[in-house]
Amino acid sequence: MRKPLIAGNWKLQKTIPEATALAGELKNELADFTGADLLVCPPFIDLGVVGREILGSPIELGAQDIFWEDTGAFTGEVSGPMLKSAGCSYVIVGHSERRGFFGDTDEVVNKKLKAAVRSVLIPILCVGESLEKREQKVTKEFLRKQIGASIQGIGIEWIARIVVAYEPIWAIGTGLSASPRMANKTHRFIRELFAEHYDESIAKNLRILYGGSVKPDNARALIAEEDIDGFLIGGASLKADSFATIARYSVL
């Protein structure tokens, strides 16, 4: 049985006071929540205050990115041991905005994934096709290549820690979410890929989140699908009530 994971990706939003306020509201809304894992991924600068604010609540802390080296002369970067010391248990790796705006190639994503597992952080590996690829009907080929390159050299003992987020790029921040059926079909395909690369048990236990314009009004239908194990939520995670509503729908 895969426990759902409901994760909020705050992206480049929330100053320290704003992040403190949102984390406090989330803690109030979700104090007694059970049945799914809850996660917030604020900007690096907010990790300390958010971590302190959610202490004693069921909400866990994650980062939005990680550097592939643990320490050294790499101005501006943040490493796995640093995230761990800030109280993170998860880290998002390979978000399409990192890939698109900051040049995170599959090779970079692979190195970051390895850095995350080395620091005993749970990576949320983001994958997903562009509108162009979807229209060309090459989504499967694209995902096969993207996932294969991202997980290359990661052994079976480490892969069991990974979470995958399927985020079709055309659905992120656009209000256009994939239909539950379409998303589920792709999730099933991703699960099959993990069975090919590893084994059936890894594939069966792999949590695959859906991301891309998840809102309270579409969350229920999406989570009802067999292979959708939770969400990575951008815009709707910035308001405590919408994040909490989506979390509650995920355990109905």
Ligand code: PGA
């Ligand atoms: P969105 O973002 O929910 O605002 O579409 C999702 C994401 O990028 O993780």
